[in-house]
Amino acid sequence: MVDSVATPEPQLLKPGIKAPVAETLLTPRFYTTDFDAVARLDISANEAEIKAVIDELRADYNRHHFVRDDEFKQSWDHITGEKRRAFIDFLERSCTSEFSGFLLFKELSRRLKKNNPLLSQAFEYLARDEARHAGFLNKSMADLNLSLDLNFLTKNRTYTFFPPEWIIYTVYLSEKIGYWRYILVHQHMQEHPEYQFYPLFRKFESWCQDENRHGDFFKALLRSQTKLWKSWTAKLWVRFFLLTVFATHTMTVFERASFYETIGIHPRKYNNRVIQETNNTSARAFPLILNTNHPLFFWRLEQCSENNLKIAAIKNSNQPGIVKFFQQIPPVVAILWHMLQLYLIKPIETEATRGTVL
Ligand SMILES: [Fe+2]
Numbered sequence: 633m634v635d636s637v638a639t640p641e642p643q644l645l646k647p648g649i650k651a652p653v654a655e656t657l658l659t660p661r662f663y664t665t666d667f668d669a670v671a672r673l674d675i676s677a678n679e680a681e682i683k684a685v686i687d688e689l690r691a692d693y694n695r696h697h698f699v700r701d702d703e704f705k706q707s708w709d710h711i712t713g714e715k716r717r718a719f720i721d722f723l724e725r726s727c728t729s730e731f732s733g734f735l736l737f738k739e740l741s742r743r744l745k746k747n748n749p750l751l752s753q754a755f756e757y758l759a760r761d762e763a764r765h766a767g768f769l770n771k772s773m774a775d776l777n778l779s780l781d782l783n784f785l786t787k788n789r790t791y792t793f794f795p796p797e798w799i800i801y802t803v804y805l806s807e808k809i810g811y812w813r814y815i816l817v818h819q820h821m822q823e824h825p826e827y828q829f830y831p832l833f834r835k836f837e838s839w840c841q842d843e844n845r846h847g848d849f850f851k852a853l854l855r856s857q858t859k860l861w862k863s864w865t866a867k868l869w870v871r872f873f874l875l876t877v878f879a880t881h882t883m884t885v886f887e888r889a890s891f892y893e894t895i896g897i898h899p900r901k902y903n904n905r906v907i908q909e910t911n912n913t914s915a916r917a918f919p920l921i922l923n924t925n926h927p928l929f930f931w932r933l934e935q936c937s938e939n940n941l942k943i944a945a946i947k948n949s950n951q952p953g954i955v956k957f958f959q960q961i962p963p964v965v966a967i968l969w970h971m972l973q974l975y976l977i978k979p980i981e982t983e984a985t986r987g988t989v990l
């Protein structure tokens with residue numbers, strides 16, 4: 633049994649426009665980077681693969697996919713209560729993260745135009761796709777009489793600076809985990825159409841292929857930079873990013889367990905499968921992957937989630953600020969402890985098996 637937290641009633645910025653949820657470590661981030669350093673990347677070591685992926689992006693297989701067909705044209709007022717709140721929350725989170733991708737890719741495309749037209753072109757295709765994804769999700773929110781003011785979001789969110797290397801690691805992982813998140817929901821809906829309470833999920837099959845291609849582009853870029861996979865520091869960073877992405881995923885899935893239960897998905901099984909599949913996929917890009925079969929791997933991830941729920945409960949309590957501060961220390965220390973133990977689990981080397989496992 634998974635503890636699920638009731639989703640709060642959405643707050644409004646103005647009528648029909650939802651106030652963005654407060655930024656936390658778990659809400660989707662907005663990124664900025666050293667654009668000149670990206671422009672200077674020497675991609676010659678893997679140029680053929682990069683060009684092949686760009687050709688795929690240029691083909692724009694999904695140009696006619698994001699159409700709101702007749703199925704959407706009806707009232708959705710029958711979706712009520714926790715189901716409605718949890719669904720709005722899901723849409724907002726997804727829309728924000730798609731839009732965050734759009735802003736980063738658009739800016740990369742703009743800033744690289746002069747000095748690196750090939751990569752600039754690639755980022756333009758990525759931005760095109762993410763704009764479609766974010767727009768489609770925002771229109772789904774509008775079906776529930778709410779939408780996100782994406783202009784407001786652009787101007788008011790905090791932008792986190794990541795050097796290009798971190799951007800390549802994290803965006804690669806977020807595209808691939810995004811692929812698995814969408815495709816597994818889609819497969820579940822195919823097997824259990826009774827849970828398809830809104831037609832958005834029908835769109836996920838081709839949609840997730842966009843994310844797959846985006847991930848392939850970042851994989852090709854990563855493999856063009858030897859230092860990102862062929863050094864001991866790269867191995868330490870890869871372990872760190874795999875772990876933080878999986879821990880964040882676990883915490884958000886369990887925090888939003890009620891949404892997954894609404895659509896008949898078992899949060900724990902879903903979380904484990906998404907992580908295992910993403911971990912296996914990333915063997916194509918990374919010099920190592922995590923050992924998800926270690927007996928304590930998922931247990932420790934869930935301990936992080938348990939402690940995260942404790943922190944949320946403390947934050948929502950009526951205690952004075954200073955009391956809340958001290959109450960949060962033990963769960964924060966527990967999360968860091970479990971993360972450290974997870975980090976120390978012996979990883980699985982992938983370079984030796986490259987070519988045979990792919
Ligand atoms: Fe996307």
Ligand SMILES: [Fe+2]
Nearest residue numbers: 807842843846
């Ligand atoms: Fe994407």
